[in-house]
Amino acid sequence: MKKPHLPAALRALAMIKPKQRLTAQYLLSLLIAVTLAFLVGAGIMLLCGYDPIVCYTALFKGALGKPRAFGNTLAKTATLCLTGLAMSIAAKAGIFNVGGEGQLYFGGLAAAVVGARLIGAPAWVIIACALLAAVLAGGLYAWVPGVLKVKLKVDEVVTTILLNSAAIYFCSYLANGPLKTAEKGISSGTDSIAASFSPLIRLSNLNGSIFVAGVAALLIWYLMTRSTAGFEMKITGTNPRFAKCGGIRADRLMIWGMVLSGMLCGLVGMTEVFGIHKRFITNLSAGYYFDGMLVAMIMRYQPFGVIVMSFFFAVLTIGGSAMELSAGISSEVILIVQAVIIFFMAAEGGIRQSFSAWAARRRVRREAAL
């Protein structure tokens, strides 16, 4: 696993931040936090002897400057957005999915196996079948901890974290053993797939899967914010006991939240296989799900906010590596900026409280003066 220290830290973050509504005030403080984070980042650059203006210019140019760079940023956005929404929908129903990586690997593997077997079928059939297989595999792998949580009260954070390793190593075994390709030059991977998403911008990672991701994101957004089921999930997520008492099938919704989350992760695995690698490889994900979790938590599991924040994080990530090349500064600085943003978000509640208290005092004073 890439970032073993992350889940615990994220869990802690979730404890600090109660689930709250996304308000204009919150967005404002978010903006302040982002600005402050950039300033702190600039300070660090100065300390290291770099010119922050040059660095930040390189960052934004590297993320948005060329069509190819922009394509990469969009592709990254799609991944972050799907994983972020996966986290959000489970959290909405009151269950915490930390096992997205495992679900992603199983989804990717299922898609690769289906994609490699259906030689000769029309491309769209192959893609549709692989999509179905990936979503089913991811969903099924998430269903297990969901049922364990609801029926046996086993903490889902523990089971999902453990199932991550199980999935990653099991898939790795398959790709190195029974399913290992006979092709030369591939050390650990499955047979290459018979059809794939075509790239949309030459040399970039952007491909047809962005449309699939878009549709999925739209569906999840609709489900979470507009549908009756989303309403029932919110009630379940905020107070499962009340939901049950009020006649909502809370247990079932929790499992569904987990399964939908796993399905989205499976989909991400499939897009990685069909969009980029053209086969299943053993290091399919570089902790994509944990990045998505981060985005989801910062935006308090609000689907629209997750979509917007995903783009911002994609810019930071893609621009960060470009900056490393062109300005000669380490991309770790961007990791610091990201960390600082999270830090300011965690303090956001306190900042806002003192701000509104100050505003209220002023208002009363003004009224008293009249």
Place this chain on the structure above:
Amino acid sequence: MAGSPIARFSHVSVRYPNALANDDVTLDILKGEAFALVGENGAGKTTLMNVLYGLVKPTLGKVTIQGQAITSRHDPMRAMAMGVGMVHQHFMLVPGFTVAQNIALGSEPRKNLIFYDMKKINAEVLALGKRFGLPVNPTDTVGELSVGLQQRVEILKALHRGVDILVLDEPTAVLSPAECDDLFQVLRGIVRDKDMTVILITHKLHEVMQFSDRVGVMKQGKLAGIVRTQDTDEKRLAAMMVGREVLFDELRTGAPTDREVLRLEGLKALDDRGLPAVKGVDLTVRAGEIVGVCGVEGNGQTELCECIMGMRPQTGGTVTLSGRDVSRLSPREIRGMGVSFIPSDRLRTGLSAEATVMENMLVGKQKLPEFRKFGVQLRKKHAVDYAKRLSEAFDVRSGGVDLPMKSLSGGNMQKAVIAREFSFDTPVLIINQPTRGVDIGAIEFIHEKILEKRAAGCAILLVSADLDELFRLSDRLVTLYEGRLTGQFANGTIGKQEISYYMTGGRQEADA
């Protein structure tokens, strides 16, 4: 006995984003008096005392404690140093610590500068309890104590800091009548013998009469008046609080039909710790009848209600609804058969604090065609309109139905729960503690609504810790003691004094 002012509020205002919680309050609390602060829910009593204790900063105005003005950096630590202690409605104790450890928390005595001196603090706490007439066992673990004893620990915690002013926020909400009497006796003793000042926040007027020297009445953030307790009575105080006369007359009883709707036979259930809580209850409720369950809290009332609703598994017996056995059904199915439920603990079971008022009111109706289109989508506009209508009909005062439930005061939350449950128009109502933590004006309103339901032919099972409430509303009274029914009476055939024998199991042995 009462002397010079010990705490002075002058022109204190507290503004929250959506409301003015305190509006230009000027009040002197005198040294060595028992002062009661009364008012409806959301009248600003707790806010005002939180200012004194440093939990809330006044937006305007000046507060002085023992002649010393509070600063903008006033907080509970400073408040305690200035001699103010407060016992909150929700206890702030560490459940895993012993009584003594909790009391010493923050001021632990040390041995040789390093070691926690457990012996010394145990002895101190024992002596402290004796001195104030609040005996405790210092080595008990707090989490295992009853609520009444936990409260005692809270009070001792404040006294241990050597406070001169002790504020208690609705201390009797969790106590049985006997415990209440004890508490007030102790508090009066503290005021009389130790020359301390005790401020009691409450909305129960008989407590005011029993306890206080002076009363301050708060209404919508303003101080509506201060009177000497001996110059007033409950009726006049109620009028000051609500702004009109509140008449708690005997309410007419209904005309129950012979149609039996709800039937419990040998019902048994366990409590959360896995011990038997309901030990074989037989009971019937007929259409158009209110059956009141009397009992000291913790004798199986809550478990009984949850069992009927399918929230708690039964370990024996049956529940029959209009002739159908519903013993093994889920809450959803039982609701589908026409039962509504007002649970005793609204924040835990009755609503979602994070969800909006609208969402809370919609629960249970979200699948009706009125609120759902194409079979999947929520009709938000209809739901908002509906919540507004319901809020108006049940006098739920919120800053808007789109605000989270937790922004409402306790009484308004309860009215929202009642509004939702009563709007289902079911033939059966299970009501547990309908007016807990609710002020007088709202109690009157809720009682009227319950009677309307009875007039409409509802079969109602009413559980309450408030005997007055049960006697006022019920057609039939039953007493529950340690999970068993110990008596059944038609209302009017038994007095409150006598029924309390049955509530405490006193007559059980005599009858047997």
